[in-house]
Amino acid sequence: DAKTTQPNSMESNEEEPVHLPCNHSTISGTDYIHWYRQLPSQGPEYVIHGLTSNVNNRMASLAIAEDRKSSTLILHRATLRDAAVYYCILRDRGNNNDMRFGAGTRLTVKP
């Protein structure tokens, strides 16, 4: 799978928007961009995914660059419960079983 690069850590204030960046310059045309997060002492959970267009769901928004070499996960109003490690993962559409986690970004939310 193509590699992703994320900042090791980010901080945010409660109730403010958070933009979590991810670089994936070697992305292929069949790679989906997936985001998962891992809350403290829990298993990872799905957040959002996209291919080319921006995506919104109840948890977050995903903004994908036009050249698809980077993407940004947007939490519109961070809460204390959003403190977690966020993983950006590329998954080949034709190889859905394989998911490789990187180091992710540890998000700290300050009250």
Next chain:
Amino acid sequence: DTAVSQTPKYLVTQMGNDKSIKCEQNLGHDTMYWYKQDSKKFLKIMFSYNNKELIINETVPNRFSPKSPDKAHLNLHINSLELGDSAVYFCASSQAGDETDTQYFGPGTRLTVL
């Protein structure tokens, strides 16, 4: 209702022992996985089973043997435990063919080998 469950939640054992971790999913998924998260927090896939057949087997010692009695269960048996096996083990499941192929993770089993 718990979607993916693991037992036990904590497991403390001595080196050389044999232990098993159980995983069950009630989502009707056909694919199940085991991941290992070490002390540095890196999460690595170990095994993947689809319809009870092994699909992915990463470079994992032969001491680790997954067993899938049916589609809803994927148990992990570990022989001759070593100190380096101490980690949190996560089970997950997904449905092949689903466009998102979202994986649902269990709460994890923290294994400590003394």
